[in-house]
Amino acid sequence: MYATLEGLRRFDIPHKFEVVSIISLYAQWIREGRLKVDPAWNTEGLKFSVQDPCKLVRQSLGDPVADDLRFVIKSVVGEENFIDVWPNKSNNYCCGGGGGALQAGFVDNRRQHGKTKFDQLQDTGADVVITPCHNCHTQVKDICDHFGGKWQTTHLWGWIVKALQR
Amino acid sequence: MPKGSVLVVGGGIAGVQAALDLADSGFLVHLVEKTTAIGGRMSQLDKTFPTNDCSACILSPKLVECGRHLNINLLTLSDLVSLEGEPGNFKAVVHQRPRYVDPTKCIACGLCAEKCPKKVDNEYNLGIGKRKAAYLSFPQAVPLKYAIDPDNCIWLKKPGRCGACAKVCPAGAINFDDKAVDHELEVGSVVLALGFSPYDPSELDFTGYGRLANVITTMEFERYLSPSGPCMGHMERPSDGKEPKRVAWLQCVGSRDINRSCHPYCSSVCCMFAIKQAVIAKEHAHGEFAPSIFFMDMRTHGKGFEEYYNRARENGVSFHRARVHSILPADDEGNLRLRYVNEQGGIEFAEFDMVILSTGLEVDKNTIKLAERLNLELDEDNFIKTDVFNPVATSRPGVFVCGAVAEPKDIPQSVMEASAAALEAGSILAPARWSATAVKEYPLERDIHAEPPRIGVFVCHCGINIASVVDVKAVTEYARTLPDVVFSQDNLFTCSQDTIDQMVNTIKEQNLNRVVVSSCSPRTHEPLFQETLRDAGLNKYVFEMANIRDQDSWVHKNEPEAATVKAMDLTRMAVARVRGEEALPYHTVKVDKSAVVIGGGIGGMTAALSLAEQNFPVTLVEKSAQLGGNANNLFRTWQDDKVQPYLAETIAKVNNHPRIDVQLSCEITEAGGSVGKFTTTLSNGQNLQHGVAVVAVGGKAYSPEGDWQFLYGQNDKVHTLLEIDRMLIDESEDFKATGQAVFIHCVGSRIPERPWCSRVCCTHAIDQAVKLKEMNPDMDIFMLYRDIRTYGQRERLYQKARALGIIFVRYDLDHIPAVSEDSGQLIIKTHDPIVDAEITLQPDLLVLATAIEPQATGSSVAKFFKCAIDAHGFLLEAHMKLRPVDFATDGVYLAGLCHYPKPLEETIAQAKAAAARATIVLSLDEVPAESITAQVDPAKCVGCGVCVEVCAYNAVSMDEDKNISLVNADLCKGCGACVAGCRSDALTLQNIGNEQIMAAVEAAFD
Amino acid sequence: MSENYNLSKLRTRLKKQIEQAVPEARIDYCLTCGLCASGCPASGIEDMDPRKFLRYLVLGQDDIILQTNWIYSCSLCQRCKYACPMGIDVGRLVYEVKGMRPVEDRPKNLQKSCDLQKAGNSTGIPNDDFVWVVGDILEEIHETEPEWSDLKAPMDKVGAKFYLNQNAKEPTVEPEEMVPLWKILHAVGIDWTYSSKWWDGANYCLFTGDPEDWELTTRLQAETVDDLGCTTYINTE
Known part of the structure; x- marks a missing residue:
């Protein structure tokens, strides 16, 4: 998100389209009733937490998109099954996977960076951590495996389909 | 003739002080307060620094005095709407909102509030706890009259629905039909004392404020500590009411910040505010209590502050030089966790029961609107714009300002400015003095002489x-x-x-x-x-x-x-x-309506001019051969106002003023008498009769020596700030070739020998560095400092200096910079704590920011006038918080560096304040004198003369004919020295004689 | 006390270079308060933190800055800037320093990701393969999930309202992860399309420090979207 938005801005690249996040659209569609979801499937009460991607939230769209993200997750998995992290939204910790860290090597450094995020997610006790960003997804999964976390790291879309009412 | 009345807007401590000074010196004051009662922010505080006085206790007498004053017309629930006209003749419209309680009937029994069913957030307690829609903001409120809040009253929202208060009020004071009134007031001048608003940290999400229950602000904590607060003074944390044991204060929230709060200035008071709270909370706590303060620079730049800071450290308050990014919940119980880095970058964690945000001061948005209506200029931080050389004048003639609305400042400084503003507001109306006032009349005194005690x-x-x-x-x-x-x-x-x-x-x-x-x-x-x-x-x-x-x-x-x-x-x-006490007669002394001002620096000259311009004759005594004092060596103020032209202009005004008699190369050799009637002898033999005295004998620069000499006087590249100022005044070209310059701060200050902060040197040094950088942008400049103390809007100068590339390197007493020379080349080694490395510098110029010390003459002048000095030789005011320019001795006032180090603008304000206080005496024909005086029993007196010797006031003399001593009641201060000294029990003090004292002693053992 | 810096003549070449490239850098404004380091998860890695990073620049210790691999631990996440009283964006400065490192000294895989991106996408999968994988997976769904027999994954549909980018990871290693999003878009019933070129949703050229690479990849994608006539670019992450 940031690469595109900030790239268009910083290099003043001419374009005719607007850039939106799929997260904002999910939330808009659910509110408008175009995307019908029902958390009834979550009979076992799987607990979910979330990773606010820095590039999407703090650096691009701010708290409103983080609020949308929570609204979508709660709509899909049940309000009572969402456990938030602290700090969160625009003030969230970076997972340590971004900025090219996943590609750069320096694995120990990357995991040291990710330890803060690991502790934070571990404290939630969630079964599932939703990561709406590919870098976050890879890093959150890696630190979970490396530091002995128990959660499952996933994208958001699979759960939406699970809750989808057609 | 101008109008003899003044409008004072704002009923906080500054407005109250200005109102009292004006009313006491002969003007009718309309005091406009927006809430239901006067008292302002100070009334919300529990204790005040550095004396730990109970805030309400020291404020309350002033409020009561204001409320009872015959010549103060108190207008609560009121706002200034418009101001037309010009100095001497303004027309002000004040809109007064309805109270819905008739103040002439209300007996403050509280039944209305008790029965009122509507609970609302208590804004006086910063929203902590509830009050009723019928309410009294605090127990010592003046006026002590209940009010009904129309936004929440059930009846006023829907007439007929409630009315419980009206039913129970025994005085029939409830008046739901009360209407707003517009008062048209004719006044000669205006004083604005509009105060500040505490910064609201809700927008700083990383603080957790508003989301984490146990994150509160300093003002809120003050209410938690206060006996009149929501917890009756028991320290509780919001989440569970438990007493917190580990508390952290985070400094600079909403101050020194250009990113989130857009407040680039320092709020000046928060460092001391936090230390005081830590100290007081420790006293409140039952058992263990661990306070921690997280800060950037510790700014304890006021009188007694540095020693307060040192004592706090010794008494277990932890100080961490670190700013904390975020406040995190530690558990589900409400505890909080901080992750921070120490100065070397080491990561540390700490857990607390409660975190207090030291939120800054800002201008209230209503003030900004008012300033627009009154056509007043605001500065870039929205404070009311003032002039350095006229620190209480606004951009509009006849409208003056004091307190935190002109810049963040503490209570003593606000009180000083309040008196200064009173002086200015009264000075332009001097011909109309006593023209609009009423005279206090007491009921006839009952003769109780023959009555048995009741x-x-x-x-x-x-x-x-x-x-x-x-x-x-x-x-x-x-x-x-x-x-x-x-x-x-x-x-x-x-x-x-x-x-x-x-x-x-x-x-x-x-x-x-x-x-x-x-x-x-x-x-x-x-x-x-x-x-x-x-x-x-x-x-x-x-x-x-x-x-x-x-x-x-x-x-x-x-x-x-x-x-x-x-x-x-x-x-x-x-x-x-x-x-055993009896009624005593009220003595008075006829006032000699003239003044002696001691010290011919800016402070003394300002005081002299302020009094002379009101037509009071002044003798200005200066010990050196020229006027100007330290200002003779000052180049410019931090706001780039050149000092020398101002000084020359001031000296000319003094020399040309027909009511000022300047005595140069002259000192005081003797002084006696008391308020209203002093007799002073000068070294030239002149004898002066005067009603008041202002002491402004100044201070001097410390001459570097020992550990703090840094080759001063040995290497010609080493100078003091004043020496550089002299070169700048003389437009020296020397700096064009300077490649590297180094400034060392705190030379001689903040060490055991001189434990005070000299207040001006950070700003002075940084301004000088900025000047050098402007003259020669290629110059490298390093500032070696302990804490940067550019308080208030001086912080902008610090920011400017950094932006210019001036480098600041902190040192502490364990790493004092080492200065040596090699063939005349200076070599400085110092330690940078951030990268934990030694830095070597080779400057062409080393400037020492030396301490300010009191003049030795201060203590001798103090002795002449029976005034106190503190442990360091600075003159000691009557009360550090509320009487910053008075001595305990009536009729003697102080101003300038002899009180404490301070910049020019503060000296000017203090000098005007001293003149304001002196004016109160000079505007009276007679002042009350001591009634409790010594009396001689001629039958017992043996004429030994001990009493004459011991009297410090020259009140006792010997009747040579009868060989007995005589007491001059006009001069006697009732101190009792003669009574104690008398070997024949011939002297006694009325009402505190042996009879009363022995009765008390006997009662003690009953 | 480990080091001694001789600043008899202060040289801050690197700081000036950064300030030239980033006018809003405000390095000199730093109050050394430590708030950035307090909030940075990368503090302490390689004995560096955001405050030290600034301080070394101010004190002209360019070698330390040019050599530290901490620049690859800083994820440019801007959490420091978020609360810094002076609003200093350390990540922005780190970006410049990354770009100053000679290409041959940079982490190989990071540079490779960007180089591949410039050639098409970050994993280097050929565009034809992407088109084929999308078609293949769609076909499989049509066969195995009858209720989704009308599912679509439009490619290069000129005039579609929404353009959808696609992270290269899925078509490369886990293509089935593309399907849920198709289903959601289908259920909502919007008019969308992929593009068969410059379709990647990630952009690693943001992280190598070469603005011209970032500009190029962003521009090529923008031109593609405009050519398709889409009015809304949906970012999938």
Whole structure:
């Protein structure tokens, strides 16, 4: 998100389209009733937490998109099954996977960076951590495996389909 | 002729002080306050730094005085709408909102609030806890009248729906039909004392404020600590009411920040505010208490502040030089966790029960609107714009300003400015003095001489200050059993307006002829109660106080039973004393309407001009051969105002003023007398009779020596700030070739020998560095500092200096910079704590920011006028918080560096304040003199002359014919030295003679 | 005390270079308060933190800055800037320093990701393969999930309202992860399309420090979207 938005801005690249996040659209569609979801499937009460991607939230769209993200997750998995992290939204910790860290090597450094995020997610006790960003997804999964976390790291879309009412 | 009345807007401490000064010096004051009561922010504080005085206790007498003052027209619930006209003749429109309670009927019984069913957030307590829609903001409120809040009152929202208050009010004071009124006031000048708003940190999500229950602000914590606050002074944390044991303060929230709050300035007071809270909270705590303060630069730049900081450190307050990014929840219980880095970058974690945000001061948005309506210029931070050389003048002539609305500042500075603003506002109306005022008339004094004693005792709870330890009811009951006591009563706050009014009635109804108040200190409260006696037709000297707070409940916190017994003892002793007291005559002294000002620097000249311009003759005494003092060596102020032209102009004004007599190369050799009538002898033999004196003898730069010499005087590249200023004044070209310059801060300050911060040197040094950088942008400049103390808007200068590339490297007393030379080349080694490395510099210029010390002459002048000096030789004011320009000796005032190091603009403000206070005396024809004077029993006097020797006031002389001593009642201050010295028991002090003292001593052992 | 810096003549070449490239850098404004380091999860890695990073620049210790691999631990996440009283964006400065490192000294895989991106996408999968994988997976769904027999994954549909980018990871290693999003878009019923070129949703050229690479990849994608006539670019992450 940031690469595109900030790239268009910083290099003043001419374009005719607007850039939106799929997260904002999910939330808009659910509110408008175009995307019908029902958390009834979550009979076992799987607990979910979330990773606010820095590039999407703090650096691009701010708290409103983080609020949308929570609204979508709660709509899909049940309000009572969402456990938030602290700090969160625009003030969230970076997972340590971004900025090219996943590609750069320096694995120990990357995991040291990710330890803060690991502790934070571990404290939630969630079964599932939703990561709406590919870098976050890879890093959150890696630190979970490396530091002995128990959660499952996933994208958001699979759960939406699970809750989808057609 | 101009109008003889002044409009003061804002009823906080600054507005109250300005109103009192103006009303006391002959003007009618309209005091406009937007809320239901005066008192402002100070009334919300629990304790004040650096004296740890109870804020409400020291403020309350002033509020009551204001409320009772014949020449102060108090307009609460009011806003200034418009101001037309010009200096001397303004027309102001003040909009007064309805109170819905008739203040002439309300007896402040509180039944309306008790029965009112509507609970709303208590804004006086910053939203902590609830109040009713019918309410009183705080127990000592002036006026002590309830009010109904129309936004929440059920009846006013829907008439007919409730009306419970009207049903229960025994006085029939509720008036739902009350209407707003627009007052058109004719005034000659205006003083704005609009105060500040605390910054709201809600927008700083990383602080967790508003989301984490136990993250609060300093103002909120003040209410938690206050006896009149939501927890009655018991320290509780919001989440579960438990007493917090580990508390952190985070400094600079909403200050020194250009990113989130857009407040680039320093709020000046928060460092001391936090330290004070840490110290006071430790006192409140039961058992272990661990306070931690996280800060950037510790700014304890005021008088007594640095020593307060040192004591706090010694007494277990932890200080961490680190800013914290985020406040995190530590658990589900409400505890909080901080992750921070120490100065070397090491990561640390700490857990706390509560975190307090030291939120800054900002201008209220209503102030900005008012300034627009009044056509006043604001500065870039939205504070009301003032002039460095005229620090209380706004952009509009005839409109003056004081307090935090012009820049963040503490209470003493606000009080100083309030007096200065009063001077300016009154000065332009001097011809109209006493033209609009009324004269106070007391009821005829009852002759009690032949009456048997009928003593009334009033015992005070002082909120919880006394009552939480002492069983006040028991003391009251006990008092009633004492001989001659015919009445006793306990009161929540004896000094509150309603109790005072009630006391007048009680004295009359019960036909009392002696009164005892068992409460606090006579130093602060005796005048108030004595005034009450006079209002009730009693002589004010048939009165005694028993201090069951400072000397009892505060010092015996853990022994309530013994403390109660002691309170009874003290009360019994006071009763015994008062029983033998008689009415004394009120002496007065005719005022010599002229002044002596000692010291011809900016402070002295400003004071002299301020008085002379009101037509009072002044003798200005300067010990050197020229006027100007330290200002002769100052280049510019931090706001780039050149000092020399201003100084030259001021000197010319002084020299040309027909009412100023300048005496150069002259000193005082003797002084005697007292307020209204001093006699002073000068070294040129001149004898002066004068009513007041202003002491402005200045200070001097410390000359570097020992560890702090840094080759000063040995290497010609080493200079002091004043020497560089001299070169700048002389437009020296020397700096064009300077490749590297280094400044060392705190040279001689903040060390055991000189434990004070010299206040001006950070700003002075940085301004000089900026000047050098502007002259020669290629110059590398390093500032070696301990804490940067560019308080208030001076912070902008610090930011500018950094932006120019001036590099700041911190040092501490364990790493004092090492200065050496090699073939004349300076070599400086210092340590940078951030990268933990030694840095070597080779400057072409080394500038030392040396300390400011008091002049030795200060102490001798102080002795002449019986004034106090502090441990370091600075002159000691009567009260560090509320009487910053008065000495304890009436009629003598102080200003400038002899009081404490301060910049030019503050010296000017203080000098004007001193002149304002002096004006009060000079505007009177006579002043009250001491009634309790020594008397000689000629039958016992043997004429030994010891009393003549020991009298510090020259009040005792020898009648050579009769060989007995004589006391001049006009000069006698009632100090008792002669009484104690007399070997034949011939001298006695009226009402505190052997009779009364022995009665009290005997009562002590009853 | 480990080091001694001789600043008899202060040289801050690197700081000036950064300030030239980033006018809003405000390095000199730093109050050394430590708030950035307090909030940075990368503090302490390689004995560096955001405050030290600034301080070394101010004190002209360019070698330390040019050599530290901490620049690859800083994820440019801007959490420091978020609360810094002076609003200093350390990540922005780190970006410049990354770009100053000679290409041959940079982490190989990071540079490779960007180089591949410039050639098409970050994993280097050929565009034809992407088109084929999308078609293949769609076909499989049509066969195995009858209720989704009308599912679509439009490619290069000129005039579609929404353009959808696609992270290269899925078509490369886990193509089935593309399906849920198709289903959601289908259920909502919007008019969308992929593009068969410049379709990647990630952009690693943001992280190598070469603005010209970032500009190029962003521009090529923008031109593609405009050519398709889409009015809304949906970012999938």
